[in-house]
Amino acid sequence: MKAIFKFLLLLFLINIDVLQGGLVFSNRSSSILISPGGKLYLQDTNSIAGWSRESIVQTSGNNSPINWDPSWTGDNSITYQVAPEPFLPENRGDITLQVYYHELKTDLLLGPNRHFIIQSSPSTNYTFIQGNGYTINLAEGFSNLIQIEAGQTVEIANTVIKNYDENGIYLPAGATLKFLNSTIEITDNRALYKPLNLAGEVIINGYGYTVSMNPGAYVNIDAGQLTINNVVFYGIGGQNLACKTADTNLILQNCNLFLTDNYRFKNGGLQMIDSTISGFEGFNFESSQTFSISRTVMFDTGITFSYSPSNDRRDLLYMDDSSILYLNGCTLRTTITGMQLTTGTLIVNGQNHVYNDGAVSLSQAFLLGNGNPANDLDIEILPGASISLESGKLLYANVNL
Known part of the structure; x- marks a missing residue:
């Protein structure tokens, strides 16, 4: 398991x-x-x-x-x-829980005539719901389908949440909700204003829809791994999409992160698969863990990617032979830590800039290849494109042509 x-x-x-x-x-x-x-x-x-x-x-x-x-x-x-x-009716009627622990024995379809109401038991304000792989389906367009009592802490585990919409969940003051080892399905464009707290092995499937992150909204993974598939995130900034600890991981597959403010990735591992970072803000990678680039990852026009890990390793950007990093008119910035790109392919399109601020020696340089022919980086500069060094050192360390 x-x-x-x-x-x-x-x-x-x-x-x-x-x-x-x-x-x-x-x-x-x-x-x-x-x-x-x-x-x-x-x-x-x-x-x-x-x-x-x-x-x-x-x-x-x-x-x-x-x-x-x-x-x-x-x-x-x-x-x-x-x-x-509690008795769970097959059709209409609200469901009220006043227990510490409950297991789902069937899928739940919630709608205007059926709400899931979670209240404190006589001895505790904590409720754990074991979903056993069943589905909680939130009928589209209805609010407050899941209602959590003020001050109540609820954790829902091993459950598929269909048609996730925060409008379908009533969270009053002091109430918290966390999904553990669950799958969340987003089946329309959504606007988030509240926290989405996650832990364990969690998957978010977005089916190509847009999730707008508004003030007060954030997606946090406390422990384990969060995989997000096919989501356009608009409004990424600050730390509103975050791993909370060094041993957590975030995987973005077929996603577009549109930054509307400077964004900081401070903890945990990051893997991007066929995904894009866009907007006209900074993406600051500050973690001590690996940033893996799989298939094609694009830093789009106007993005400033800053590499400043919390340790002194310059090799945390991992690429294998099939990886493509596509620079499409962006800026790469690092400090005396330097930054190293090896194996895979670097494609340069448009006008791109590199800043290696404070570097005075090659040990602090922005590095392409590492002197080992097995780790040579293929570099393709498209017609009319350029990559210019604005400060510091750039070391071309490929061995083979």
Whole structure:
């Protein structure tokens, strides 16, 4: 299972009086599943390590004699309450959850006669919804189809969100919503004004539609990897499309990032596949991780690409033999860190400029090739095109013609 270890302890018609030797939950998805007829007694919760809100003790099946709603109240402290599973109607009627944990057993189609209302349970203002691969479909053109209570924290995992539109989600003051290991489908042009918080292995499919990023909107990946396919992002700037930690990754495939302000990519790895950066602003790469260029990536007219990683490596732009970096009237800027392009193909169109500010030696230069013939960079300058060095050093280090 992708980067996640799933621990399932099946208990059939047995009683466990004491957990001997300690019980360790390895990560947020580790859990205990109690099947129908099973009972689990926790006598000394100090013997449990790694327990958190996501370490779910749950029951399976309508015939189970217990149906617990576990609540997290602090280190090694667990409380329970009876929480009958809500009935999910097949057709009309609102669905109201007042439990800590819930599993989807079918696809949900939400519309004007059917809302998904998530409220706090008596002991906690946190709700975890395990989607099990099912779909939550937001009917096009309707608002507040998912309603989250003020102050409530909701995480929805392993779910396909169809027709995603933030107008379909009611998030009052203090309420937060995060999607984990899920797929989000955008089926029309959308305007975002609110945060979209993600974690785990998340995919956004845009089908060529435009997502406009307005003040207050951002797309954050807290942990794991976000893959965005076929989206035109308008209004990229600041850090409104961001990896939050160094071990997260952002993959953009068949995307166009249209910058309306200077943009900073500060953390994590970045891979662009058949994608374009456009606008008349700066794209500042400041991460210590790799920026991979796959197939064809274009820096369009007016873009200033600044390479200033948080470490001193100048080789973080990775290209393989099939990679094409297309400069279409842009500016490349780096400092004494330098910047290195190897393998693949560099295509130059229009008037392009290179700034290697502060460089006084070749060790600080903008580097094409690296002296190893296996890493030679193919360079194609189209008719009438140019690339001019405005400051610093430019070292041509290809070996072969």
